[in-house]
């Protein structure tokens with residue numbers, strides 16, 4: 504058994520488990536062995552073997568607005584003139600990555616795909632305490648749907664190499680699909696666990712977490728490398744420190760293009776995006792509901808009257 508509170512482990516150990524096991528809070532043990540097999544490591548391309556854990560956090564820069572505007576021509580988000588922020592769910596992912604590094608040692612790298620302006624958000628993550636940041640940026644990536652986005656990010660992770668744990672936010676507040684995290688795991692052929700609210704145990708080769716489900720939580724364990732997506736209940740993200748801000752100002756952000764990643768041109772950007780947006784619209788505001796008053800008898804009578812009037816009965 505290993506624990507986040509134990510002393511940093513200085514060498515890699517074999518996977519404790521290469522299967523996902525699920526324990527439910529409602530029905531006692533509910534072992535679902537064989538749900539997913541974890542390979543011993545992600546196809547390494549010269550990645551460093553570190554003491555501690557090599558963590559990658561996927562961070563998306565999103566518009567800082569609750570009023571998302573859609574371009575009627577391209578059916579994509581209008582980003583011009585809207586200030587940008589780190590996707591709020593990703594701040595929890597960054598914080599968790601930093602906490603893991605602080606307890607177990609290793610490295611936290613922030614990975615993002617987007618235009619050059621994303622460098623600002625990557626520097627903010629470094630100011631929080633991340634070690635390094637890589638931006639995947641190329642005109643060829645523009646117009647990517649979730650399939651192409653997750654493929655491109657997966658290829659970035661493959662190029663980083665030697666990754667133990669990938670952490671994503673639960674979802675992005677603009678796209679809102681929650682597909683990218685699981686998509687990355689599928690492209691890398693590693694297990695993933697979504698909606699993680701607490702890491703119970705973690706060591707090289709093994710993770711055990713609590714994942715939120717309706718009305719409770721499940722305890723899930725798997726071998727590493729794996730990907731988790733986190734919810735806001737997992738931690739309280741820290742603010743950048745003065746030292747962190749100074750370090751971020753000096754640090755160069757690595758930028759990788761499509762050529763650097765050696766990606767399949769048919770699987771990136773608009774060409775690699777099979778999603779077709781048929782129509783984008785703002786839902787009509789519905790009339791507010793009516794609360795029926797009185798005791799049960801009176802409420803039933805009032806309801807029947809209204810249903811008769813509406814022609815439902």
Ligand SMILES: Cc1cc2nc3c(=O)[nH]c(=O)nc-3n(C[C@H](O)[C@H](O)[C@H](O)COP(=O)(O)OP(=O)(O)OC[C@H]3O[C@@H](n4cnc5c(N)ncnc54)[C@H](O)[C@@H]3O)c2cc1C
Nearest residue numbers: 561616646648649652671672674675678679680681682683
């Ligand atoms: C035809 C089409 C064209 C599109 N063109 C564009 C475009 O040009 N530009 C654009 O920004 N969007 C574009 N989109 C939207 C794009 O599909 C999503 O923004 C993107 O794939 C992420 O999906 P999501 O926002 O639902 O993220 P979710 O799946 O909800 O995000 C979950 C988590 O995945 C990670 N993640 C998601 N996206 C990124 C990222 N880019 N970098 C790092 N980590 C990430 C984060 O950890 C995030 O918390 C397009 C969509 C379609 C259908």
